[in-house]
Amino acid sequence: MVDLQKLNKERIFLGNLTAKDDGKKVVVAGWLYDSRDLGKIRFALLRDISGEIQVTATKGEVKEDIFKAMTSVSRESVVVISGIVKKSDKAPLGREIFPEGFEILAKAEQPLPIDVSDFSKTELPKRLDYRFLDLHRRRAQAIFKIQSTMMQAYREYMVKNSGIEANFPSIISSSSEGGTELYQLKYFEKNAFLSQSCQLYKQMLACSVEKVFAVFTVWRAEKHNTVRHLNESRQFDYEQAFADEFVVMDVLGKVVQYIISEVLRINKSELTILGLKLRIPTVKYLTFMEANALAKKHKIKIDESDLSGEVEKKLGELYPDTILFVHDWPLKGKPFYIMPKGDGLSCGFDALYNGMEITSGGQRVHLPDLLIERLKAKGLNPKNFESYINSFRFGSPPHSGWGMGVERLTMQVLGLNNIREAVLFPRDRDRLTP
Numbered sequence: 001m002v003d004l005q006k007l008n009k010e011r012i013f014l015g016n017l018t019a020k021d022d023g024k025k026v027v028v029a030g031w032l033y034d035s036r037d038l039g040k041i042r043f044a045l046l047r048d049i050s051g052e053i054q055v056t057a058t059k060g061e062v063k064e065d066i067f068k069a070m071t072s073v074s075r076e077s078v079v080v081i082s083g084i085v086k087k088s089d090k091a092p093l094g095r096e097i098f099p100e101g102f103e104i105l106a107k108a109e110q111p112l113p114i115d116v117s118d119f120s121k122t123e124l125p126k127r128l129d130y131r132f133l134d135l136h137r138r139r140a141q142a143i144f145k146i147q148s149t150m151m152q153a154y155r156e157y158m159v160k161n162s163g164i165e166a167n168f169p170s171i172i173s174s175s176s177e178g179g180t181e182l183y184q185l186k187y188f189e190k191n192a193f194l195s196q197s198c199q200l201y202k203q204m205l206a207c208s209v210e211k212v213f214a215v216f217t218v219w220r221a222e223k224h225n226t227v228r229h230l231n232e233s234r235q236f237d238y239e240q241a242f243a244d245e246f247v248v249m250d251v252l253g254k255v256v257q258y259i260i261s262e263v264l265r266i267n268k269s270e271l272t273i274l275g276l277k278l279r280i281p282t283v284k285y286l287t288f289m290e291a292n293a294l295a296k297k298h299k300i301k302i303d304e305s306d307l308s309g310e311v312e313k314k315l316g317e318l319y320p321d322t323i324l325f326v327h328d329w330p331l332k333g334k335p336f337y338i339m340p341k342g343d344g345l346s347c348g349f350d351a352l353y354n355g356m357e358i359t360s361g362g363q364r365v366h367l368p369d370l371l372i373e374r375l376k377a378k379g380l381n382p383k384n385f386e387s388y389i390n391s392f393r394f395g396s397p398p399h400s401g402w403g404m405g406v407e408r409l410t411m412q413v414l415g416l417n418n419i420r421e422a423v424l425f426p427r428d429r430d431r432l433t434p
């Protein structure tokens with residue numbers, strides 16, 4: 001049995017091996033794959049979360065049992081290897097290890113149910129059935145390492161910007177927005193729902209603590225099955241008091257730029273694995289009318305109160321690597337809580353990035369009477385929103401905010417063609433496991 005405490009002290013991560021380790025004896029651990037038997041010499045690749053190394057064993061120079069194990073151990077089995085590291089021009093990764101100790105910690109059963117090579121030939125649904133194994137793939141690991149950087153960068157930026165991180169309830173008594181379908185659940189003697197956004201809570205909070213942010217899970221019981229929607233997703237939420245929509249669009253542009261600059265700084269090797277050349281996006285503002293006029297010029301059918309997927313795509317082609325704010329949105333196309341602007345327009349906006357919506361936001365209605373009027377105009381009953389309306393009766397400043405999908409942003413930054421690639425364990429119309 002391997003002494004795991006000792007291993008933790010001695011082990012060196014493959015990504016940390018440098019020229020100063022050449023000629024030294026090291027202990028490494030990870031998953032073994034790609035064994036090749038060339039008669040007197042055997043190769044395999046060892047992978048850990050940080051990198052890879054070639055393992056080289058020559059008959060006669062290495063213990064016989066290690067020599068045998070090198071090709072007989074099944075692919076993706078877990079091993080601990082001690083041996084001498086050497087720089088090598090021939091090894092695919094520039095360095096190799098000559099094993100002196102070789103211990104198998106866990107054998108992988110064969111055959112593997114999915115193809116775990118970087119460019120897996122297994123279709124996405126099957127890979128998701130075996131997500132735990134799919135995460136042996138460096139491409140899958142790269143996506144989630146980058147997403148981890150994105151989450152960290154979001155928090156960092158917001159905290160530096162005087163934001164207060166908040167947690168909100170996920171069990172709610174009624175719809176916060178009307179419209180979107182909710183999942184119902186039993187709550188003792190009552191019915192309750194899973195939250196589809198933290199809209200109302202973040203507003204209440206901004207009206208006291210001024211700048212508030214959250215990474216919040218939302219559930220939407222939408223029946224459709226698309227490449228851009230999940231039924232459970234995460235949102236980067238932000239809300240700020242004493243702000244109109246342009247103030248919070250500016251914050252959004254800057255936080256997305258910061259997130260991407262951090263990915264560029266921290267995740268160079270992951271970007272290489274994914275074959276991506278990321279650029280820090282620029283920011284561009286268009287009115288809804290201007291955006292639709294552009295689409296019309298390119299003969300794309302337009303909608304009066306929304307941007308269709310086709311329009312979003314065209315705008316992405318016209319403005320690549322750009323956070324595109326589409327503001328002065330028709331009031332008809334925005335929820336009741338968005339502030340009207342006159343002339344049928346609103347203080348609502350969407351942000352698009354590389355051809356898809358990543359964020360919706362706007363200035364909110366903070367005046368109770370106007371809120372009642374807006375609810376009625378949307379065919380909603382103000383009685384059902386009483387506690388929400390009442391929360392603005394005792395000194396609530398004007399405020400604005402937005403919500404940005406974590407998986408949607410990941411998808412657009414990394415150019416993934418299905419949002420399920422950007423979530424570890426997707427929940428969609430057909431999927432509840434793993």
Ligand code: ATP
Nearest residue numbers: 220228229230231233357358359360403404405408
């Ligand atoms: P879409 O038009 O793309 O369906 P939406 O306008 O319904 O999105 P919002 O309510 O504005 O979505 O939510 C804010 C953000 O949350 C979106 O801009 C998107 O990034 C993300 N988002 C919304 N719905 C989903 C979903 N079903 N799955 C994953 N992310 C979502």
Ligand code: MG
Nearest residue numbers: 350357359360
């Ligand atoms: Mg939206």
